[in-house]
Amino acid sequence: VRGLWLEGGRLAVRDDLPEPEAGPGEAVVRVRLAGVCGTDLELVHGYYPFAGVPGHEFVGEVAAAPGAEDWVGRRVVGEINAACGSCPTCVRGDRTHCERRTVLGIKDRHGAFAERLALPLANLHPVPEGLPDEAAVFVEPLAAALRIQEQVRIGPGDRVLVLGPGRLGRLVARSLAPSGCTLEVAGRREAAALAPRSADVVVDCTGSPQGLALARRAVRPRGTVVLKSTYHGEAALNLSPVVVDELTLVGSRCGPFPAALAALAEGRVAVRDLIAGRYPLVEAPAAFAHAAGPGVLKILVEP
Amino acid sequence: VRGLWLEGGRLAVRDDLPEPEAGPGEAVVRVRLAGVCGTDLELVHGYYPFAGVPGHEFVGEVAAAPGAEDWVGRRVVGEINAACGSCPTCVRGDRTHCERRTVLGIKDRHGAFAERLALPLANLHPVPEGLPDEAAVFVEPLAAALRIQEQVRIGPGDRVLVLGPGRLGRLVARSLAPSGCTLEVAGRREAAALAPRSADVVVDCTGSPQGLALARRAVRPRGTVVLKSTYHGEAALNLSPVVVDELTLVGSRCGPFPAALAALAEGRVAVRDLIAGRYPLVEAPAAFAHAAGPGVLKILVEP
Numbered sequence: 001v002r003g004l005w006l007e008g009g010r011l012a013v014r015d016d017l018p019e020p021e022a023g024p025g026e027a028v029v030r031v032r033l034a035g036v037c038g039t040d041l042e043l044v045h046g047y048y049p050f051a052g053v054p055g056h057e058f059v060g061e062v063a064a065a066p067g068a069e070d071w072v073g074r075r076v077v078g079e080i081n082a083a084c085g086s087c088p089t090c091v092r093g094d095r096t097h098c099e100r101r102t103v104l105g106i107k108d109r110h111g112a113f114a115e116r117l118a119l120p121l122a123n124l125h126p127v128p129e130g131l132p133d134e135a136a137v138f139v140e141p142l143a144a145a146l147r148i149q150e151q152v153r154i155g156p157g158d159r160v161l162v163l164g165p166g167r168l169g170r171l172v173a174r175s176l177a178p179s180g181c182t183l184e185v186a187g188r189r190e191a192a193a194l195a196p197r198s199a200d201v202v203v204d205c206t207g208s209p210q211g212l213a214l215a216r217r218a219v220r221p222r223g224t225v226v227l228k229s230t231y232h233g234e235a236a237l238n239l240s241p242v243v244v245d246e247l248t249l250v251g252s253r254c255g256p257f258p259a260a261l262a263a264l265a266e267g268r269v270a271v272r273d274l275i276a277g278r279y280p281l282v283e284a285p286a287a288f289a290h291a292a293g294p295g296v297l298k299i300l301v302e303p
Numbered sequence: 304v305r306g307l308w309l310e311g312g313r314l315a316v317r318d319d320l321p322e323p324e325a326g327p328g329e330a331v332v333r334v335r336l337a338g339v340c341g342t343d344l345e346l347v348h349g350y351y352p353f354a355g356v357p358g359h360e361f362v363g364e365v366a367a368a369p370g371a372e373d374w375v376g377r378r379v380v381g382e383i384n385a386a387c388g389s390c391p392t393c394v395r396g397d398r399t400h401c402e403r404r405t406v407l408g409i410k411d412r413h414g415a416f417a418e419r420l421a422l423p424l425a426n427l428h429p430v431p432e433g434l435p436d437e438a439a440v441f442v443e444p445l446a447a448a449l450r451i452q453e454q455v456r457i458g459p460g461d462r463v464l465v466l467g468p469g470r471l472g473r474l475v476a477r478s479l480a481p482s483g484c485t486l487e488v489a490g491r492r493e494a495a496a497l498a499p500r501s502a503d504v505v506v507d508c509t510g511s512p513q514g515l516a517l518a519r520r521a522v523r524p525r526g527t528v529v530l531k532s533t534y535h536g537e538a539a540l541n542l543s544p545v546v547v548d549e550l551t552l553v554g555s556r557c558g559p560f561p562a563a564l565a566a567l568a569e570g571r572v573a574v575r576d577l578i579a580g581r582y583p584l585v586e587a588p589a590a591f592a593h594a595a596g597p598g599v600l601k602i603l604v605e606p
Contacts, residue, residue, distance in 0.1 A: 249552040
């Protein structure tokens with residue numbers, strides 16, 4: 001199988017990768033289109049000691065599903081956390097936090113920058129016929145954006161600031177717009193010029209300690225800061241202001257696929273104009289280099 | 304007026320302090336009993352550059368209330384944040400976070416370790432006749448403890464860990480007990496032996512970076528850590544686990560006086576056995592020294 005191999009911070013396209021195998025209850029999916037995410041770029045820089053095929057945003061077609069052949073041929077997107085189903089966390093219903101989880105293209109499971117991948121059937125969601133691949137490939141990041149509204153009540157009149165006008169920040173802003181909130185999207189430079197202590201909710205999509213500092217500056221007393229992207233390394237955080245201002249900090253990760261599929265299918269969130277480039281799988285390293293450029297939006301890879 | 308004077312980290316009892324004056328809408332209160340809090344000890348160590356009379360936990364008697372003479376003679380407790388009433392934060396209703404606030408014994412307002420203090424009438428709450436001074440003096444810290452339940456939903460079946468078995472931790476635990484949650488109170492040593500990633504809510508009353516690290520270890524994915532005391536200096540916090548585990552961190556400060564008065568008056572929270580010592584005002588420095596000892600509970604000062 002052909003795929004992009006990451007090891008020791010190096011990316012290389014290889015043709016000799018082992019064929020993904022469908023474990024019990026799993027399917028093999030032929031990847032049609034995959035997206036490059038900030039986390040992929042972080043993996044290259046050693047954010048998590050992952051060696052293997054990266055990639056966790058994809059749309060594909062079921063190629064094999066032993067014992068569940070009716071799935072074969074269906075166009076699907078897939079949730080990235082493969083859960084054990086039996087640990088205390090799974091039993092409580094928090095399957096995306098399973099203690100023994102593997103995560104597509106991130107932890108102990110080869111990912112989507114390859115011709116084929118394997119995922120549990122329980123993770124797959126059929127894609128409605130009218131939804132093109134170029135929109136369906138955004139289901140995973142849009143679901144992550146929609147997760148915010150599962151965690152924080154946001155409605156008309158709320159002043160929400162999204163920090164980081166990149167691929168994630170724009171998707172977050174678009175996912176929040178239908179709530180009727182008063183929305184502002186700012187990069188670091190614009191954020192420094194905003195009124196301090198005025199936002200009800202700040203969503204930090206910068207993933208940088210400087211971004212967090214700006215978020216703390218912008219949020220009002222008793223406001224909420226959503227940490228929407230993982231941070232590089234330690235961010236020194238003075239906690240006394242968090243107590244004195246009674247701030248709430250909320251870590252936010254994977255979100256609801258059905259809601260994301262519905263939002264895309266019903267046209268409530270547009271994504272096509274977020275695509276900045278498209279590369280064949282053999283040029284995946286170039287796709288990563290492109291995605292790492294400043295202000296570059298979504299880069300897609302096509303096996 | 305006699306009072307305890309703090310300046311440059313030194314405490315001294317002085318007899319020559321200016322008489323507190325009741326500004327417009329304010330009252331002068333004769334202090335009957337005051338309590339030493341961890342924040343007072345922090346002030347001595349320079350947590351905030353305060354020079355003046357410390358002390359913010361008290362019960363007293365209204366000595367003067369220009370234009371509102373019916374208050375004179377009433378036994379009262381008092382909220383510590385004196386708000387302007389007109390800044391955006393006040394207008395929004397978050398008066399304890401007023402941008403221009405003074406805070407009794409903490410910021411720009413002399414406090415309770417003195418014969419008399421001044422506070423706005425709006426801050427005062429009459430004490431029910433049956434409630435002795437020795438219980439009423441706990442209204443302020445108990446209100447702060449009850450604030451947690453305004454911020455985080457805690458009910459039967461929730462596993463709550465209170466870190467720090469000191470004067471604040473015990474009060475927090477007693478305030479949480481009526482909720483029906485499964486409650487554990489632990490010091491640093493016991494906390495290290497607890498099952499990791501198992502508590503739904505951890506309330507950190509240690510005010511130390513080590514306490515926070517233990518809280519992070521003890522809380523389950525998607526759980527909540529309440530930061531109940533101010534931290535000494537910078538606490539380095541690695542935020543990636545907060546995102547990956549989708550933790551919620553909640554800063555928590557001052558709370559509802561009416562609820563605290565009711566809990567004490569109805570006997571739902573016992574406090575008398577938390578009193579570890581009682582000193583006359585002239586011996587207030589010795590009271591502070593006693594309160595700073597390891598494991599010492601509430602020390603009271605009587606003008």
